[in-house]
Amino acid sequence: MSAALVILGATGGVGRGVVRAALDRGHPVVAVARHEGALATLAREHGDADIITVPGSVASDAEGAALAERLRDLRRPFAGIVASVCGGGSKGRVLDQPAEFLRRRLDEDLLPHLAAARHLLPLLAEAGRGNYLLIGGPGSEHPWAGYGHRSIGAAALRMLARVLHDEARALDVRVNLLTVDMPACTGSNRKHASSRWPSALAIGQQAVALIERPPPDIPVVRYTPPAPTGHAPAPHDVSTSFGPDSAPPPPDSCPSLVAVRALLGRFSSTGSKKDISS
Template sequence: MSLSRNSLTPGALVLGAGGNVGFGVVGALLEAGSPVLAVGREGPRMSALAEHFDDEPGLDLLHAPCIHDDRDAARLAEQVRERGRPLRAVFASMGTPPQSGRLLDRPASFLLERLEADLIPHLAAARHLLPLLAEGQHAANYVLIGGPYAERGWSGYGHASVTGAAMRMLAQVLHEEAHALGVRVQLLSVDKPVCTPENAINACAEWPDALAVGRSAVSLLTRGDRASQSIVPWSARDARPPEQTLACDFEETLWAVAGARRNGRASA
């Protein structure tokens, strides 16, 4: 049985897998040899994901509604737990497309709507998926992916800068609070817009594509030198194809889990 098909091999969960960046994260994980549970709304984008990676035995899809609150997140966590495969990592790529316009021209309720759509779902997901990660007998990672201009105002997209800044603070708080659970929480801060099929005609040369962002996010699983950082800036250096797969790391983890279970039964 191949490693990717082994139900005991820890896998990675991707929230927002049907989005552009989520697509790139899924591709980078499969490229690195990780089993992937791709979570997203049923529809054309998830169908396209399944079709693109049709020959990848390590990919599994879970169609689920968008996370809005604790109830949605709790339902998702239960669905994941029922599948029986241990998790080694969660990648959260959730958010709504930015809408242009000055904040001063919008009612105050608009910013509240953006926070409810682009920030609160991340907190709800973390509240229920971090404990799930902590149940495993292995080191675990929770990677948030943040958008551009969170450290300075984005002209015409001020609401995205405000919600992005809030995401950075959320990541720092979760990084500290999840330490006791044995889970490393980090935010990959992508300080440039991501080049997508929709904006490619106007994209600048330095804009990363989704796979480059995905590779950088996946690199956080093995970059021990960055373990203490809650915020990790995106870098093209981390977007190169992997030199080795994650399979060896997963195999070591699998043996560790098996050993822990043997020990547990022996001491029972």
């Protein structure tokens, strides 16, 4: 029996991209989500693909433990686990909200990742194989205007991933975080999504690549857009497809730098000796 890839949050926007990417790579999938109706729809979308649906949640320790037992009952090996778990939340300033608002957001956005890791990492350790990947959203390094609570949660998830990466060594399981520094283009927001936003499938492809070939000592990996056609790195080669958390973004990806270069270019092309400050 082929080892399956367990995908938490499989019916979410990014989770669907991970499911498709995993199936495209020939991985059997165990899709986990809260709502059985959404899981049934997901299974129908993939026809005769090797996909098993398991209703479950990791919103608390008790639910995480129950999910672990359901997965054990499947009696099949797992190649890895991808946790695409993200809560919702309205837009607004953190200063305009009571402290309880942030507490609730962390309860819904961050702590499920801990509950999942506590109860599902042992599944991989028992099997003696498999890698564990968390997927994080934007705002972890710089405040996301209007979504400060999401920035705080994303920054906390980055640290949680580093801690899990270190502590999971004792279990002989590798934990990584794929952090995506901008919103994802999904089926629900495609009409108003920016052309710069990565698709859920592109994120899923990099997530599957990290499960297949995780970097040895890099806990946090930044999502990087696929290379242009004709310049693509070797398929699923983490060393060329991803950059470590500390790697700066490509200079041309920063609009302000592009604008400065264009301005300097205009001055140099005119040959003017006029003082720039004027």
